[in-house]
Amino acid sequence: MTDKEDCLLCRVTYSIFERFPDVPSGMVINVETGNFFPLATLRSYSSGRDMVEALGVAWACQCSEDWFDQQFVLCDSRGNVLRDTYYTVRFSDNRFMHGVTDAEGRTRRYRTNGARSIHLYLGHKQGA
Structure with missing residues (x-):
């Protein structure tokens, strides 16, 4: 996590996927590109912002001015x-x-x- 507070979208996304059960063949989709990738990859990210970006919904993120x-x-x-x-x-x-x-x-x-x-x-x- 960064020293800045994450926005609600990033906090909720991280909260959901951090606790999501391990599903070895589970896949998630990047909604902007339509590409599927392993759920384990998403769960490996250490921040909600990284997860939101990987899921293709970073346009809705409000936590970074950068x-x-x-x-x-x-x-x-x-x-x-x-x-x-x-x-x-x-x-x-x-x-x-x-x-x-x-x-x-x-x-x-x-x-x-x-x-x-x-x-x-x-x-x-x-x-x-």
Whole structure:
């Protein structure tokens, strides 16, 4: 935990999953990406903020003033917008998320707790 008090969402999320029974094959979903991941991974986090971020509901978190919230526009070398293009994002903690740009070449918004590097890889289709 940090020295700042966590918001209600983070406290409740941590409280639920900290006490949740061990289910070896249990899975949870990141609601933003639709990706499933092991419940044990979620339970391994030491803060509600980490859990909320992993579950894809960090946009509702109110406990940090240090959030960075970025969206990117992908273009080719000529400046043409890359519409409907598959991409993969790798965060500094080696988590991956997949997405497809919209009609204006925009990615979804990515939120990090503080300044963190985000790497974008083009052409990576989820499950490929």
